[in-house]
Amino acid sequence: MNEGKPSKVQRGRLRKPATIDIVSRLERVDASLSPAERRVADIVTADYEMATRMTIAELAARAEVSQPTVTRFCRTLGCTSFSEFKISLATTLTVAAVYLRSERIFDDDAGQLAHTVMMRAAGAVRECLDQLDTAALGKAIDALAASHRIDIYGQGGGSAALVEDAKLRLFRLGLPVSAYQDGHQQRMSAATLRPCDGVLAISNSGRSKTVVEAVEIARSFGAKTVAITRPGTPLALSADIAILVTIAEGTDVKIPTPSRYAHMAVIDTLAAGIAKKMGDRSRDALRRVRYTLARIGVAIPTPSTDPTPLMPKHDTEE
Amino acid sequence: MNEGKPSKVQRGRLRKPATIDIVSRLERVDASLSPAERRVADIVTADYEMATRMTIAELAARAEVSQPTVTRFCRTLGCTSFSEFKISLATTLTVAAVYLRSERIFDDDAGQLAHTVMMRAAGAVRECLDQLDTAALGKAIDALAASHRIDIYGQGGGSAALVEDAKLRLFRLGLPVSAYQDGHQQRMSAATLRPCDGVLAISNSGRSKTVVEAVEIARSFGAKTVAITRPGTPLALSADIAILVTIAEGTDVKIPTPSRYAHMAVIDTLAAGIAKKMGDRSRDALRRVRYTLARIGVAIPTPSTDPTPLMPKHDTEE
DNA sequence: GCCGCAGATGAAACAAAATTACACGTATTG
């Protein structure tokens, strides 16, 4: 339509706001808030999620203040407008708020439940990424990629699946890898390791006696030991390279712990890093694995229910 | 003015929106978009961040469509208003924005790699949540919670770990559960099932011949069968209750597939739902499991490196 | 004690933004 005015307005609003985390800023300026603004802050902090869905009129009504006061409140927080405040809040919120409040949401239907569980899962992965020590990760990738042989240790229910998964991830790359969940086997295998070998130990609690012992045995024989565990635990202290992950456990025993997702993510990252490091060698192995699986699909034709029996389109290996 | 209307409007907006992940929804409905809506989608996907800061007029101008078209676009995406769309987008953003660009980021250091892998993982879970059929989920929870005995079937590398994990989740609740990855065992076990029993089959590809057969056998004996798989696959068609999950596979073979995270999330949700359904019965089982594990911790004192050997503070079961 | 000032707050006018209603054009089908 015209040219001068809109562009100026645009430039102002479309610029990325300096504010990163409204929630923490809110806490920071809390002291300098006027009484009326404080009331607004109270309403907002009471339910961030809802605050993002309210209009300025609703928020004002709830806080029992006038609408201009709400606008002023937003300005105090460093936003230029109420809408910017809402967007910033929503952006800040993402996983964190839902994740934190999740204990409460628990009682409802399957949808609510799924929301809780899955947001926690996604949150755990994110949390893990936030706190990840990339230097340690890099060293772990180097160490494992250079290993002639890799042992994976884990103990306890949750770790069983993880260890199994880790084995597959590395195995697919053509690495000679073994996984042990039994304490005796762990120690026995550890005793046969050599300096050119590697160990990957997985334990959320970091207190599994057999795993820690096996790691120490492996170290005494010169093998490089990598641990995925919680900081400050025996396992973290005894491994050469510790990849530390702290995930807040929910208090509700009925929801499975989300830390598994974080561990799995670390394992995947290790696997991807090793694959990259190994370059063509691993790619070749991966190709051969896929090819063979596809061939098996051909050799054993699936029953009539299968629409495309000859060549599975999707990830044959699952 | 009047009294009935405003409250109704309020109620509508403050209700939590069904939409969880706008970005993945946007991709999913892409085909059913009209030309003008497509143009809006293009502008939005070009820069999500900026989209959250734009007014409807700006967005319309950029997409070269009228403002009502933008509103219609939002409705198509399941939002009731443009503002809701913006908020949903902003909420989605932090996780999803990077997730989408992830293929490109791949070549760098360990940090970059971790970012890619983990964002994909978190994205997979979110994507899963967004497309989840909660009705099917609810039915699955009911069916499994009512089962006297539960068999879990899966085949192939990736599923092995998942099946193991699923077994543990249900086992912890005090349910009599068995997991089989071997085809023969699956069929044999399926043949011993009765109408009061349940089956949980897990397969991303949905084409595992043995799993499909085992499910069909189980059904023929009257057991309730639940499948977690991809839509339109043989497994999805043969199970009583199909929980369908479509996760885009990455093109880079070196990065492990993120669909496992989604499956795990579904399993966790099932477990949480069953736990809730069973109420005190499962809580008791969980408590006993934890207690016993703690006792074992006492009976086998950990070495001196362990700061708190008597009573592990964190999740002893991992 | 009272005047005047500074800051906080709300009412109301105003401006911006979003939605609705409606009309027009195009494609599709009987």
Next chain:
DNA sequence: CAATACGTGTAATTTTGTTTCATCTGCGGC
């Protein structure tokens, strides 16, 4: 070749947010 359905834009309307200005309150100086 209607008739209908669909997609789209224009314009009116409603909703939402911001600015302006008046009022109130508390506080210090005269």
